[in-house]
Amino acid sequence: MYAPERQREIVSLARAVGRVDVRGLAQCLEVTQETVRRDLTTLEQAGLLRRVHGGAIPAERLDLEPPVAEREGRMMAEKERIATAALDELPDGGSVVLDAGTTTVRLAQLLPTDRELTVVTHALPVASLLAPRPNVTVHLLGGVVRTRTLAAVGDWARESLGSLFVDVAFLGTNGLSADHGLTTPDLAEATVKRALVERSRRTVVLADHMKIGRRDFAHVCPLASVDAVITDTGLSDALATEVEAAGPTVVRA
Incomplete structure (x- = not known):
């Protein structure tokens, strides 16, 4: 799986469940945790995710306060x-x-x-x-x-x-x-x-x-x-x- 495909999968998972963690992503995507961290950094720089301790959440969660x-x-x-x-x-x-x-x-x-x-x-x-x-x-x-x-x-x-x-x-x-x-x-x-x-x-x-x-x-x-x-x-x-x-x-x- 190429990096853009992997990063799209990470964003999809984050939006589906609300949060992703580095260890779980590494196991799911069959890559190292360091690779996942680099992907999360790239996605944060693109404004798609926000890094939190041990993982990331979708960026849209920061702008939306549900009623x-x-x-x-x-x-x-x-x-x-x-x-x-x-x-x-x-x-x-x-x-x-x-x-x-x-x-x-x-x-x-x-x-x-x-x-x-x-x-x-x-x-x-x-x-x-x-x-x-x-x-x-x-x-x-x-x-x-x-x-x-x-x-x-x-x-x-x-x-x-x-x-x-x-x-x-x-x-x-x-x-x-x-x-x-x-x-x-x-x-x-x-x-x-x-x-x-x-x-x-x-x-x-x-x-x-x-x-x-x-x-x-x-x-x-x-x-x-x-x-x-x-x-x-x-x-x-x-x-x-x-x-x-x-x-x-x-x-x-």
Whole structure:
């Protein structure tokens, strides 16, 4: 197989499954890992792929932030395990932040009914889910609602957080890497997420393994500001070690 044919196959695989890894490609294409790395570099330079730790993702994934309804059906089993593991991070009482995101919505659904909790959120799905709960006091931050995430962003949301200090913040993220920390496609949402981290004693990030090693447009915070990352068992040992070296504990549920 010539290089152009091999590279077309790599792009097709990446688009079909969302991510490719060097070792798997080398075995599939019957070439060395160094050959695969050269192909990935060529494809990245052509704007077709984006290199991440151990492999690559399609470049179009960096420019597209799917709406909430589309993301809800993705990696449901992994999100269930992540949200269940996150329950161990809840305070016995006290206050938590629930960020926008499909995994944080699942955490909201799993919140216990036998303890009093104060929940601060800028996510409309989280607020509407928890508002009827008698044991939960919901503080909904105001702002401009982003249609893709149904999260309130802007100065109103950020300034409202200035008078609060919560026990634990549960954050979602689009990208997480040792070098660039937490990232997201939208600047306004990144600003609110950063404020959530700053106004919390402890920060726990909920992210499936496809988001780890990825970098998006807007920086939220370094991993040194994060206490724990809860992900799934699809995360490699090498990448888990790299993330932990940057600061947070990694839990693979």
